[in-house]
Amino acid sequence: MTPEAVEQFFTRADGQFLFARWGRPIVPIVFGVEDSTISVFKGAIEAVVALADHKMAEHDPELGANLMVFFIRDWAELTATPNLDRLIPDLAPLVTRLEQAQANQYRSFRFDAEGGIKAAFVFIRMDDAMAQASADTIALSQIVQTILLWSDTAFLGTSPLAILKDDGPAVLKPEIADIIRAAYDPVLPVAATDASLALRLSARIGGLQ
Structure with missing residues (x-):
């Protein structure tokens, strides 16, 4: 290449x-789905982390979990989630923008002093397009797009x-x-x-x- x-x-x-990559082991947690889907998601995370030769852990000393994945049916659910506004700055305006764009996914990153990724928040709105995709495909796509800080245009009109x-x-x-x-x-x-x-x-x- x-x-x-x-x-x-x-x-x-x-x-x-x-450019940024994770500067610490990844500790994932998934909300809003059944246990079977959580297992699929964690399996995809483990596979991509192994590909990168990076590490996972059971606990992040600063954040507890540092990769949080939320499955929702409507963006308005975010503003009703307790304390989420502490993790996502300007949450209400963000929700408005996502609703207007009819987006079905959004990722937000936090960085450490060296610029490496220290946390990521992934939101997946289960619209018709997402509902037609398998759990495996959604999981692999999301972790691939979270393992690095890709350009905001990297996968527009295409898929990894x-x-x-x-x-x-x-x-x-x-x-x-x-x-x-x-x-x-x-x-x-x-x-x-x-x-x-x-x-x-x-x-x-x-x-x-």
């Missing part, structure tokens, strides 16, 4: 290059997943898997705003191949 192609995955709509055969399970696209593996090389910084990092990522992807 060329440096230019890699760079586009972390170049935001305003032209800013912004692919279907290899009719009625088959969704799988992670090889090029996305390569970026995730390269991004967690311990030699690389946990965060960067200089696009030259794309050169280093591209070089490591070449080494993986």
